[in-house]
Amino acid sequence: MRQVYVNGDYLPETEARISVFDRGFLFADGVYEVTLVLDGKLVDFAGHMRRLRRSLGELGMAFALTDEDLLDIHRELIRQNDIEEGLVYLQVTRGSADRDFLFPAEETPNTVVLFTQKKSLVDSPLAERGQHVVTVEDLRWRRCDIKTVQLLYPSMAKMEAKSRGADDAWLVKDGYVTEGSSNNAYIVTPEGTVVTRDLSTDILHGITREAVLQCAEDLQLRIEERPFTVEEAENAAEAFSTSASGLVSPVVRINGREVGPGRPGPIAARLRQIYLERSRASAV
Structure with a gap:
């Protein structure tokens, strides 16, 4: 069964959970990146992280994880799911708060989700x-x-x-x-x-x-x-x-x-x- 990452934990996809009050679910208040995997390695990873930071900045969204943290998570998911060719999806939302169009007055912990997709992309x-x-x-x-x-x-x-x-x-x-x-x-x-x-x-x-x-x-x-x-x-x-x-x-x-x-x-x-x-x- 596919293993995913949710807020610090690696777990089977059937056990993954986020709050019904997550702002990504309620307002699409989140950003994402999709990174290509070839031969078990990540393509253009630095570029995707640069764009992620830009997207977060444009939405005024704080984010504690470093690029090194995210690289480790990507690599661990590739390892756990035995991905030679495919994609790694990363989504970051502003987190959970009572439903309000205004951003939360106090900073909320991000919701961070990553998962892999095994796909044949080269021989298309x-x-x-x-x-x-x-x-x-x-x-x-x-x-x-x-x-x-x-x-x-x-x-x-x-x-x-x-x-x-x-x-x-x-x-x-x-x-x-x-x-x-x-x-x-x-x-x-x-x-x-x-x-x-x-x-x-x-x-x-x-x-x-x-x-x-x-x-x-x-x-x-x-x-x-x-x-x-x-x-x-x-x-x-x-x-x-x-x-x-x-x-x-x-x-x-x-x-x-x-x-x-x-x-x-x-x-x-x-x-x-x-x-x-x-x-x-x-x-x-």
């Missing part, structure tokens, strides 16, 4: 085939740069994509793609330029995004960080997304229209290969 049939995506209006709140646990609208967008026979949704605001439902979105122009939305409060500052853009820069690819339209995406030479769980995942159809030749393109394939090589070499 979806990456081989390429994703089919549809566009959906971006109706999320305007602080998408904070990695909060309020994920209902992205879940609704994924369900809409599924109902339309697609694999995922790309979110659109004012005619421009912001990002995928749980990933950052990219196109490759007919001239070979990699385009992805610039950082702002409209998108998550992806850790995999940062790593993949560095790979693209090292490959001397042209990069433009700017908004792009749905029409640009539909007429691109290639398209892809990045995330901790999807790595670099090609997109071959948008709104039923084939992107380029309708199969995964060489730039996405090369970036996926380089990203995997570097991730394996630098994992901790």
Whole structure:
């Protein structure tokens, strides 16, 4: 049975408990990170911890555990659950207090939960085939740069994509793609330029995004960080997304229209290969 971590204890998932008054449950007053595991090691761990601290700071949420504490917990869960390839999920909430929209007047102990997911992410049939995506209006709140646990609208967008026979949704605001439902979105122009939305409060500052853009820069690819339209995406030479769980995942159809030749393109394939090589070499 899978072992999880809850507030200092490692225990079977069936015995894990949090309070019904936890603010993560009542208000989505919490943040999270998901870290890729390859060969039993953590990929981009320092980057995920840096973003965690930023998210906590934006919500004014105190947090006592150090990065070293969290690294030990991640590694222990990987060991206990025998994870060679998969993910470690970390969630931190403001803790439990009587229900009130105002933050608790006195500091409450955080609720800290971690669990693992065993998944085959490298050998991905979806990456081989390429994703089919549809566009959906971006109706999320305007602080998408904070990695909060309020994920209902992205879940609704994924369900809409599924109902339309697609694999995922790309979110659109004012005619421009912001990002995928749980990933950052990219196109490759007919001239070979990699385009992805610039950082702002409209998108998550992806850790995999940062790593993949560095790979693209090292490959001397042209990069433009700017908004792009749905029409640009539909007429691109290639398209892809990045995330901790999807790595670099090609997109071959948008709104039923084939992107380029309708199969995964060489730039996405090369970036996926380089990203995997570097991730394996630098994992901790």
